[in-house]
Amino acid sequence: EYSKNDSNDSYQDYYDYWLYRVRPSFMFFFTKKFYTDVGIIYKYTHYKDRRSTEDSEKTERDHTYILISSLYYDLTKNLTFGVTYSYSENQSNDPFQKYSGSIVSGGLYYNF
Secondary structure, eight states: OEEEEOOSOGGGGGGOEEEEEEOOEEEEESSSSEEEEEEEEEEEEEEEEEEOSSOTTSEEEEEEEEEEEEEEEESSSSEEEEEEEEEEEEEESSGGGOEEEEEEEEEEEEOO
């Protein structure tokens, strides 16, 4: 995936960027009702005019990695229970934009 944000307002140049993202994933069935979905996302973001706080000569560039793992169980034909764990890490040439963290979520999914 490739996307670009380029506003025609010079005040908004701080938010202008281009990025590309890849997301390989795979699904594995343990049984007919119990399965997993595992994937990784890599995103590279190049900001047009956002300067690094360490070196004002350099524009900010971010490398974001996201690992996602989900488990699903089909309770009925139309109702599935799922639990997802995701870990995100952003590596940037701006130390204020470096972060990492995890999220665990769950839910019921109804297909109609």
